[in-house]
Amino acid sequence: MPLEEYAAKRRFEKTPEPPPEQQRSKSAANFFCVQRHDATRLHYDFRLEIDGVLKSWAVPKGPSLDPGVKHLAAHVEDHPIEYGGFEGNIPAGNYGAGSVMLWDRGTFDLLGELPAAARIAKGDLKFRLHGEKLNGDFALVHMRSRGKGNEWLLIKKRDPFAVEGWDVEEHAWSVLSGRTQEEIAQNLPARKAKRKTAGASDRVWESSRPAARGAKAAGAAAAPSAAPPSAAPAKKKRSSRSKG
Numbered sequence: 001m002p003l004e005e006y007a008a009k010r011r012f013e014k015t016p017e018p019p020p021e022q023q024r025s026k027s028a029a030n031f032f033c034v035q036r037h038d039a040t041r042l043h044y045d046f047r048l049e050i051d052g053v054l055k056s057w058a059v060p061k062g063p064s065l066d067p068g069v070k071h072l073a074a075h076v077e078d079h080p081i082e083y084g085g086f087e088g089n090i091p092a093g094n095y096g097a098g099s100v101m102l103w104d105r106g107t108f109d110l111l112g113e114l115p116a117a118a119r120i121a122k123g124d125l126k127f128r129l130h131g132e133k134l135n136g137d138f139a140l141v142h143m144r145s146r147g148k149g150n151e152w153l154l155i156k157k158r159d160p161f162a163v164e165g166w167d168v169e170e171h172a173w174s175v176l177s178g179r180t181q182e183e184i185a186q187n188l189p190a191r192k193a194k195r196k197t198a199g200a201s202d203r204v205w206e207s208s209r210p211a212a213r214g215a216k217a218a219g220a221a222a223a224p225s226a227a228p229p230s231a232a233p234a235k236k237k238r239s240s241r242s243k244g
């Protein structure tokens with residue numbers, strides 16, 4: 001799937017996503033990334049740098065470090081290498097409209113002998129990730145007999161990085177900005193310190209705006225606040241996500 005499909009789906013004067021470069025990347029860095037994409041349906045986009053593009057799979061339930069789960073991964077169009085640095089908001093009315101979080105990034109090693117393109121053609125891609133959240137050996141396996149022909153499974157192999165019961169939603173913070181999905185959706189600035197507890201219930205708003213301090217001191221006579229409701233402690237469920 002060439003970058004023409006990527007370009008055809010997007011109007012680059014309307015979306016902050018990067019256009020394809022004329023020159024393909026010459027980097028041999030084996031970059032990988034995962035983006036958490038709050039589009040019509042929340043999903044994770046898993047991307048591996050192969051042959052100068054980001055080979056991409058949309059994973060509705062996200063990646064997991066639990067070797068006991070096999071999550072569906074829909075093979076989608078190649079993305080340009082520059083997409084690996086993208087975090088922000090795709091405006092309403094555009095393809096994939098919604099907020100995009102750079103959820104993980106790092107490098108990977110292919111496992112085995114065949115080149116990556118041949119492995120993808122065979123429907124059996126094994127690799128070792130060196131990310132900030134994802135580490136260890138994984139496989140992407142094509143299910144030829146299912147669905148539209150683009151359905152693969154993303155599977156964690158048993159190794160020292162495997163974690164039984166690992167929950168992707170407990171790690172819902174950006175490796176680029178430290179922000180939650182909601183903070184990205186609201187175009188709030190990057191956090192000073194990356195937090196590893198973005199999805200945790202103890203996480204509170206760290207804005208310096210008066211409303212945030214008011215919220216922390218909440219309980220008794222809360223001061224009149226001119227701030228929007230979004231400045232309340234970030235304990236919301238994922239019900240407020242925008243439609244794509």
Ligand code: MN
Nearest residue numbers: 037045058096
């Ligand atoms: Mn997506």
